[in-house]
Structures are given as C-alpha cells and as structure tokens.
Amino acid sequence: MRTPLPSPVTPPAPAALADALAAVADGTAPDAATAEVLLHARGDDLDGLLDAAGRVRDAGLAARGRAGVVTYSRKVFVPVTHLCRDRCHYCVFVDTPGGLARRGIAPYMEADEVVALAAQGAELGCREALFTLGDRPEDRWPAARDWLDARGYASTVEYLHHLGTRVLAETGLLPHMNPGVMTWGELQRLRPVSPSMGMMLETTSRDLWAVRGNVHFGSPDKDPAVRLRVLEDAGRSRVPFSTGLLLGIGETYADRVQTVLAIRDVHARFGHVQETIVQNFRAKPRTAMQGAPDLGTQEYVAAVAVTRLLLGPDAVVQAPPNLTDAGELALLLRAGVDDWGGVSPLTPDHVNPERPWPHLDDLARLTAASGFTLRQRLTVHAPYVRDRERWLDPALHPHVAAHADATGLADEQAPVRGVPWRPVVLSATADGTGPDGTGPDGTGPDGTGPDGTGPDGTGPDGTGPDGTGPDGTATGGTAVLVDDVRRALARAEDDPAGLTDAQYATLLGADGADLDALTVLADAVRADVVGAELTYVVNRNLDATLWRGVGDERPDALGPAEVAALVEEAWSLGATEICAQGAVPASAGPEGYLDLARAVKAARPGVHLHAFRPAEVDDGARRTGMTRAAYAAALRDAGVDTVPGTGARILDDALRAVLSDGQEVSVADWLDLVATAHRAGLRSTSTLVYGHLEGPAHVVRHLRLLAALQDETGGFTELIPMPFVPGDAPPHVARLTRGGPTPRETRAVHAVARLALHGRVDHVQAAWPKLGVDGALAVLAGGADDLGGVLLDGTLRPDAGPEQGLQLTEADVARVAATLGRRVRRRSTTYGTPTTTTAPVAARVAAPGAAR
Numbered sequence: 001m002r003t004p005l006p007s008p009v010t011p012p013a014p015a016a017l018a019d020a021l022a023a024v025a026d027g028t029a030p031d032a033a034t035a036e037v038l039l040h041a042r043g044d045d046l047d048g049l050l051d052a053a054g055r056v057r058d059a060g061l062a063a064r065g066r067a068g069v070v071t072y073s074r075k076v077f078v079p080v081t082h083l084c085r086d087r088c089h090y091c092v093f094v095d096t097p098g099g100l101a102r103r104g105i106a107p108y109m110e111a112d113e114v115v116a117l118a119a120q121g122a123e124l125g126c127r128e129a130l131f132t133l134g135d136r137p138e139d140r141w142p143a144a145r146d147w148l149d150a151r152g153y154a155s156t157v158e159y160l161h162h163l164g165t166r167v168l169a170e171t172g173l174l175p176h177m178n179p180g181v182m183t184w185g186e187l188q189r190l191r192p193v194s195p196s197m198g199m200m201l202e203t204t205s206r207d208l209w210a211v212r213g214n215v216h217f218g219s220p221d222k223d224p225a226v227r228l229r230v231l232e233d234a235g236r237s238r239v240p241f242s243t244g245l246l247l248g249i250g251e252t253y254a255d256r257v258q259t260v261l262a263i264r265d266v267h268a269r270f271g272h273v274q275e276t277i278v279q280n281f282r283a284k285p286r287t288a289m290q291g292a293p294d295l296g297t298q299e300y301v302a303a304v305a306v307t308r309l310l311l312g313p314d315a316v317v318q319a320p321p322n323l324t325d326a327g328e329l330a331l332l333l334r335a336g337v338d339d340w341g342g343v344s345p346l347t348p349d350h351v352n353p354e355r356p357w358p359h360l361d362d363l364a365r366l367t368a369a370s371g372f373t374l375r376q377r378l379t380v381h382a383p384y385v386r387d388r389e390r391w392l393d394p395a396l397h398p399h400v401a402a403h404a405d406a407t408g409l410a411d412e413q414a415p416v417r418g419v420p421w422r423p424v425v426l427s428a429t430a431d432g433t434g435p436d437g438t439g440p441d442g443t444g445p446d447g448t449g450p451d452g453t454g455p456d457g458t459g460p461d462g463t464g465p466d467g468t469g470p471d472g473t474a475t476g477g478t479a480v481l482v483d484d485v486r487r488a489l490a491r492a493e494d495d496p497a498g499l500t501d502a503q504y505a506t507l508l509g510a511d512g513a514d515l516d517a518l519t520v521l522a523d524a525v526r527a528d529v530v531g532a533e534l535t536y537v538v539n540r541n542l543d544a545t546l547w548r549g550v551g552d553e554r555p556d557a558l559g560p561a562e563v564a565a566l567v568e569e570a571w572s573l574g575a576t577e578i579c580a581q582g583a584v585p586a587s588a589g590p591e592g593y594l595d596l597a598r599a600v601k602a603a604r605p606g607v608h609l610h611a612f613r614p615a616e617v618d619d620g621a622r623r624t625g626m627t628r629a630a631y632a633a634a635l636r637d638a639g640v641d642t643v644p645g646t647g648a649r650i651l652d653d654a655l656r657a658v659l660s661d662g663q664e665v666s667v668a669d670w671l672d673l674v675a676t677a678h679r680a681g682l683r684s685t686s687t688l689v690y691g692h693l694e695g696p697a698h699v700v701r702h703l704r705l706l707a708a709l710q711d712e713t714g715g716f717t718e719l720i721p722m723p724f725v726p727g728d729a730p731p732h733v734a735r736l737t738r739g740g741p742t743p744r745e746t747r748a749v750h751a752v753a754r755l756a757l758h759g760r761v762d763h764v765q766a767a768w769p770k771l772g773v774d775g776a777l778a779v780l781a782g783g784a785d786d787l788g789g790v791l792l793d794g795t796l797r798p799d800a801g802p803e804q805g806l807q808l809t810e811a812d813v814a815r816v817a818a819t820l821g822r823r824v825r826r827r828s829t830t831y832g833t834p835t836t837t838t839a840p841v842a843a844r845v846a847a848p849g850a851a852r
Contacts, residue, residue, distance in 0.1 A: 012037045017045055024052040030309055035257045038309070041302050053305035053336035060313030061338060064383075070333070070367050071316075071377040071409065074360070075128035075342035076121030076173065079350045080160065081108045083144050084134020084180075086219035089288035090249060090281065093351045094134050097143035107137070107147040108156075114163050117347070118171040122416040124345045127403050128379040129173040131160060131194075132350065135180035135221040154811060157186045164193025168399050168421040176242070176342075176379040181221040184233040185812060188773040191239055192393040192423055195380040195400055196274060198242030201227050204262050205255040215249045215289065228262060235270025235727050237772055238391050240384040244277025244318070247303055248295035256303055260310045267315075269727035269734075272391075274381040275316040275339055278304045280323050282352055297324070301331045308336030316381060321363055322355040333370040339377075340367075375409055382408025389742060393774060394424040424774070485514040489521060496525050496758040501704070504756055505696035508748050515747060519782030522751035526785050529762050534780070534817040535827040536787040537834070539577035539610070540570035547596045549587025563596070564603035571604045576834040579789060580611040581644060583619055593620040594638040601639030608829045611640050613647045614673035615665050628673060632680035642829055643677050645684040645716065650694050651702045658736060659692060659729070671709055678715025683830060686716045686761065690749050691724040691741030699749060703756040710760045717830055718763035718786060721749050721779075723770050746775060747782050754783030763831060773816070780820055786827075787813065 011017075020037040024030055025048060030038060041049040061067050082105070084094040097107060109117075118129045137144035138156060153159040157179060164175045177194040179186075190197060202216075204224045209216040216222035234241040245259045260276070267273035280295040308317050318339040319332045343357050358366070364374040378400065384391040385400055385408035392400060399419050405411040488503035499507075510518045548557035558566070567578055578600050584592035593612055600609050612620070612635065621631035635643075649656050651667045665673065674684055686706050690699060710716050723741045726734035741749070754764050766784040768776035776787070790813070817824045828834040 011040050021048045038306050039253045049305045050334040053308040057336040070372040072340040073128045073342045074126045075130045077347040078131050080133040083137030085136050085140035089215040107143050118167045118173045122171045129175050132178045165421045170418045172417045174379045187237045192395040195396050196240040201243050202246040203251045204259045205251045231266045235272045240274040240380045241272050242275045246279050248281030275318045277318045301335050305335040322357050330370045377409045485510045496755040501700045504700045508696040519751045522754040522783030530785045532822045533825045534822040535825050536790050538575045539789040540575045542580040544580045544582035547584040549585040560599040563599040567603035577608045577829045590623040597638040608641045610642045628676045632677045643684045645686040648687045649689045651705045678713035683715045686719050688721045692737040720765040722767045750779040751783045
C-alpha cells in the first residue's frame with residue numbers, strides 16, 4: 001500500500017508571494033502564514049528567497065566568530081541493530097529477525113564488532129561514532145529480547161551504555177546515540193557516555209501517524225506528541241540534541257511550517273537543539289512508498305530556506321550532502337545551510353544505502369566553490385563544548401577536551417585514541433576528583449572552576465569579577481574566603497543548626513576541597529539522623545486541571561469514573577499515594593477540589609491522597625467563601641491526607657513577583673496557608689527553588705522561615721530543593737535569570753539545607769527529574785537521603801499525570817542505592833511503613849514528583 005501524498009497545494013496569489021519575499025528581504029522574520037506562502041517560491045522567486053536566507057545564515061556565522069565556515073563531522077556509522085518495533089512505510093534500514101538470519105546477520109552487533117569498526121574509523125581520522133538502530137526492538141521481537149537476556153542486558157539502552165563506555169575507552173571516538181524515542185530515565189542513562197544524542201521529529205502531522213495507510217500508521221514511536229516529549233526531556237536533561245524534519249512523506253506545507261516552529265519553540269525553552277536537519281525523502285525499493293516521487297529540488301531548497309528564516313541566525317541548519325546531487329549542493333548553501341552533518345570515509349549511509357557519501361575532498365571543493373571553508377566539528381557542537389560544565393556530563397569532559405580546539409571545533413591535529421572512562425557521581429574519589437570532574441584545587445582541564453568561571457571570576461550565572469549578584473551579595477558561582485569557610489565548617493561540626501546567617505551564606509559559596517568537606521559533613525549529619533537508608537514512595541500523579549466541570553466537553557477531561565479507574569490501576573500496580581495538583585476548572589463549581597478528593601477516596605479509601613498546593617487551597621477557600629482554616633478542615637474531611645508545599649519558590653516577595661509574573665501568593669500568604677493546613681492535621685512537604693535571581697542571603701532567609709514555621713507547627717515532612725529550569729518558565733522570565741544553577745551550587749545548597757534544618761526537618765529529597773541521575777547521586781552523597789515519589793504512568797491515560805514519561809526502573813533505584821552503599825526502603829508519604837497493596841510494585845516506575 002502506497003502512502004497517499006497530500007492533496008494538490010493551491011499556490012498563493014503572485015501578489016501574496018511578492019509581499020512575503022519583500023518582507024524577508026527587509027530582514028523581517030516570517031510568521032507561520034508568511035512562511036507557508038514562501039514555501040511556494042520557484043524560479044526567480046526562489047532566488048530572492050535564497051538570498052534572504054543566506055543573509056540570515058551569514059549574520060549568524062559572523063556573530064559566532066566563524067564567518068564563512070561550514071562544518072561537518074567525520075564519523076563512523078554503527079548500525080547496532082536493524083530490528084525495530086515501528087513500521088514506517090519508507091524505511092529500508094529495518095528488517096525482521098528472519099530477514100536478518102537469511103542474510104547471516106545477528107539481531108545486534110556484538111560489542112567487539114562495534115569496537116573494531118570504531119577503531120577503523122579512528123585510524124581514518126573519524127571522531128564520531130553514530131549509533132543508529134530501531135526503536136525498542138525487544139518490545140516487538142522475541143529474538144531481540146533473547147539476545148539481550150543471553151548477554152545480561154535489561155534493555156537496548158543498557159547495551160548502548162555499555163557500547164559507549166567501550167568505544168570511548170578503547171577507540172577515542174565520541175558516541176552520538178540515536179535510539180529513537182527515549183524516556184527521561186533513558187536519556188539520563190546515556191548522558192554520561194554520549195556527549196550528544198538525536199532523534200528526528202520528522203513531522204508534527206498527527207494524521208500521518210493516526211490515519212490507516214499513512215507513513216507512520218502502526219508505529220507507536222512516531223506519535224508526534226511522544227516525540228515532542230522526548231525533545232522536551234532532552235532539554236530538561238541538558239543533552240545537546242540533533243533533530244529535524246523529513247520532507248515529502250505526505251505532509252502538507254502547513255505541516256512543514258508547524259514542525260519547524262515546534263523545534264524552534266522547544267529550543268527557545270531549553271537551548272539544547274544543536275542542529276536542525278532538513279532531510280528530503282528518497283524513495284526506496286521494497287517499501288510501501290517505492291513508487292512515490294522524490295521531493296523536487298526546488299521544493300526542497302525552498303523548504304531549507306524557510307527553515308533558516310524561521311529559526312533565525314543563531315540556529316545550525318543541516319542538509320545531508322549525499323541526498324542531493326553534487327551539482328546542486330550550492331543551492332543548499334545559498335538556502336542557509338551551515339552544516340553538512342556526519343560524513344563517513346568508511347561506512348555507508350545505512351538509512352539511504354543507495355546514496356553514497358561524497359568524498360571529503362570533493363565536499364570541501366564544492367563548499368569552497370560557494371565561498372565557504374569546510375571545517376571538521378565534533379558530534380557535539382562548539383557552543384556546548386565551550387560551556388561543557390552545563391551541557392556535558394562530567395565523565396565526558398576529558399574525552400571531549402581531547403578532541404576540541406579553543407573554539408570548540410575539532411582539533412584536526414589531535415590524536416584519536418582511547419581515554420579511560422569512569423562515571424563521576426560521588427563527592428570524592430580515590431584520585432581526588434569530585435562529582436563535577438574537577439581536581440583537588442577545584443579546576444578542570446580547561447582551567448575553569450567547577451562553576452564554569454574563568455580566571456577573571458565571571459561565569460554563566462551572571463556574576464562579575466567582584467562576585468556580587470542581584471542583591472549585592474556573593475552568589476552561587478562566587479569564590480569566598482577559604483578561612484571563613486573553614487571556620488564555619490568547624491562550628492557546624494559541633495552544632496549544624498547553630499551557625500549565623502553569614503556563616504551559612506559563606507558555606508553556600510564553598511568550592512573545591514572546601515565544598516567536598518562541606519558535603520562530607522552534611523552526609524555525616526544525614527547518616528546520624530536517618531541511617532544508611534535510601535527511601536522512596538510509590539505514587540501516581542493526577543493533573544487536577546483535567547477534572548471535569550459542568551458542561552465540560554474536553555475529550556481528555558476526567559470525571560469520577562475515569563478517576564476511579566486511574567486510582568484502581570495505580571493501587572493494583574503497587575502505588576500507595578495519589579498526588580493531585582493544579583487548579584480545577586471554574587466550571588467544576590465551588591466544591592471542585594473537594595469533589596475530586598472524594599472521587600479518589602471513593603475509589604480506594606486506603607490510598608494516601610497528597611493534594612493541592614497552597615495557592616490551590618487559597619483558591620478553594622475563595623470559591624466556597626470559607627475561611628482558610630475551615631476549608632483546610634473540609635479538605636481533610638473530603639479525604640486529603642497531606643498537601644504539597646510547593647509554590648514556595650524563594651520566600652522573598654520581590655523575587656517571587658519577577659519569577660511568577662506576580663501570579664503567586666505572597667510570602668506571608670504562603671506561610672499562613674501552610675501553617676493553616678498543618679493546624680488542620682495536614683502535614684506537607686517544603687520546597688526551595690534556587691539558581692535564578694537569588695543570592696546566598698535569600699537562600700538562608702528561606703531556610704530560616706521554614707525552620708521557624710516548623711518550630712511552630714511541626715508539619716513539614718521533608719525539604720525538596722529544586723534547581724531552576726529555564727524551560728519551565730516563560731521565556732521572558734527565564735531571560736531575566738542566570739539560567740539555572742551550576743553543579744557546584746547544587747551540591748552546596750543541599751548540604752547547607754541539611755545543616756540549617758538539622759533537628760527540625762529530618763529528610764532532604766533529591767529532585768532527580770530536575771537534577772538528573774548523576775546530579776541526584778551527588779546530592780545524595782552530600783546530605784540528601786530520599787528519592788521522593790516514584791510515579792507510575794500505568795496504561796490508562798498516562799497523560800493524566802503532569803510528569804508523564806519521566807521514568808526509571810526499580811533496578812535503577814537499586815543501582816543508585818548500591819552506588820551509595822545504602823539499603824533501599826520503600827516508605828509511606830509521611831516516612832512510615834506503606835500500606836500493603838494487592839500487588840507488588842510494577843517493574844517500571846517513573847520519576848519522583850519533583851514538585852510534590
């Protein structure tokens with residue numbers, strides 16, 4: 001069955017196209033409607049479009065200090081497995097186990113084969129090993145599952161992690177992993193061995209996935225919503241990521257524009273899209289689309305140019321040089337391309353085997369003919385190499401540094417050879433390096449400190465040479481007087497909670513060996529309080545905004561029956577807690593929050609309901625006309641057991657006003673609402689968000705206010721420090737901040753929180769969905785003791801949980817505990833023994849509710 005192509009496209013009126021071309025010629029960025037018109041440019045109109053796109057590209061190259069330079073990556077293409085659970089109608093890369101057997105090919109390449117292939121590439125000057133494979137083959141093919149089981153691998157991703165360590169250590173090549181759709185936890189698993197990763201978005205057209213006969217029908221991993229979630233999770237995980245669109249597979253012109261805009265939007269939130277690939281469809285024999293026409297050259301080049309105009313000068317726009325005839329590559333350069341992607345002198349393009357790579361000398365000559373110089377880059381692009389403290393796992397720093405020149409591009413004179421790989425997770429290792437990869441003096445191989453600051457004291461957190469921040473005090477990235485740190489540590493050994501505000505602020509600036517000493521002390525305090533346990537709770541999140549109101553016709557809304565089914569499923573999978581957050585719609589009436597609570601408890605009375613943040617408690621009280629005290633009692637009577645202490649952000653009204661656009665309750669209101677809940681018998685978590693606008697004085701005051709409230713009510717169960725994630729904030733707010741904390745700052749905040757709240761709050765949680773697994777390990781080794789909620793997506797409406805897809809397995813939880821040398825204990829919401837459920841915890845669990 002051949003995939004139907006889009007219905008004939010009606011060209012715009014000549015005047016409309018002329019207006020659109022005039023607008024972009026003047027440097028105006030096109031909106032969606034204008035971009036769709038520009039896709040129709042042909043002939044002389046196309047020349048005008050290419051000129052405009054080329055000017056935008058040239059401006060970006062000049063701003064980046066590489067005017068006239070087009071890049072590529074010399075790579076080895078490693079086809080780890082040709083098995084896949086998807087059924088795309090244009091693919092010849094994928095095969096069946098039977099088909100592979102007839103060709104004498106095993107389900108997966110053996111590790112020794114992968115290393116041998118990478119070593120051949122290293123001899124030819126390659127610096128990238130591109131791992132390409134199908135999505136989750138073990139979920140469809142028993143042969144794949146059997147192969148992995150026989151070698152002791154729980155999944156394809158776990159095998160990829162092993163391959164990454166070997167290729168790094170034995171060949172020196174830098175892996176670029178392309179395993180398709182990944183969960184948040186899988187991104188974390190691969191991040192320490194893969195400096196960049198990728199997955200083509202291809203298209204945002206849901207019809208191509210949902211309608212029988214279209215290219216992606218029957219392919220679970222090609223759901224655009226799923227793929228967009230992967231792009232977001234990669235951003236949250238600080239993974240330099242390659243993505244792009246595939247043209248000519250049945251999408252409309254509007255689809256093409258929306259796909260580019262989706263990539264632009266996610267990059268605006270997280271800054272992690274290192275390249276956008278614009279790939280043209282080429283028909284393949286023995287596929288459902290073998291009779292479909294290839295995308296025309298002018299249509300393709302127009303799409304490249306429009307992509308450049310939509311993404312702007314700062315983006316990297318890539319076109320595969322083997323999918324366009326050599327004589328037409330100049331058109332792609334005119335259209336705004338500034339990168340050719342990976343080109344191999346050794347292995348074919350296994351996805352497009354009929355299209356050989358151009359010889360690198362020929363590619364350099366053709367690039368030069370258009371007035372550009374061809375330069376080799378690494379698999380991870382230069383800006384992320386230069387800002388490696390933020391973007392690269394510490395374990396990869398020496399591997400990437402071995403290949404990079406001062407600009408972050410490839411040092412073509414540097415030898416390609418293996419470098420021993422080791423994970424960097426704990427506070428101090430035998431050779432004196434810390435969790436950020438720095439040595440005993442706090443500096444890394446590039447001469448900068450672990451917070452990314454250089455010799456002049458300036459760094460990515462916005463501090464200047466004098467080390468002052470927005471409030472005039474030293475911020476998280478600032479050097480402090482070593483003697484002051486050591487005096488504060490000496491006092492903390494005797495009385496962790498007895499330091500002055502100034503001493504806690506000093507400790508927040510600790511660095512190098514002093515930071516290690518701080519985290520060792522905090523970990524000792526943790527051990528005295530809670531022993532050698534790593535705790536977690538099994539829960540499921542419900543998005544309260546989906547509660548169905550009167551006249552609510554939203555197809556995704558939840559009524560009592562849907563809530564009951566979700567609760568029952570969670571209970572059967574081993575969950576003991578339901579966590580509900582978000583404002584219920586106004587159409588739910590005055591008792592909307594109470595009705596949702598009753599629905600949860602009616603389904604399973606024994607489940608613990610952890611629900612409604614202070615702002616939502618305030619909202620419910622206003623809706624019903626009750627006092628806060630009366631409403632808190634009503635929530636308790638409706639079935640709420642505890643409340644999340646989120647929305648605290650930083651307890652400073654001036655900073656809260658900026659961070660929330662004035663939408664959050666005041667500090668006084670937040671404290672009053674939490675105290676009122678505590679007095680009604682509803683215990684709560686407490687939170688702290690750091691890494692935005694605050695200085696150490698703000699953090700210390702926040703902790704003091706929490707301590708005072710705990711002295712008054714005793715209602716806090718734990719503290720959850722959470723790093724600020726720019727992508728979670730509106731772009732105009734994120735731009736005002738320093739863009740999130742450094743690893744150094746994260747360690748210091750958790751350690752100081754353990755000391756300052758000693759004797760008041762026994763538990764400090766590692767918010768690993770925001771920290772990453774390695775970040776969580778670092779803080780768990782420096783004062784934190786709990787992994788938080790372990791979220792179950794289930795199969796009934798996993799989208800009803802606001803943190804859908806942030807998943808880990810129980811084996812991962814056990815691995816964290818084993819790394820720390822602690823025993824695992826499953827706990828209740830309030831740190832007791834959990835209620836016994838009817839079934840064991842599901843084999844796959846999901847991310848702790850970082851904002852519980």
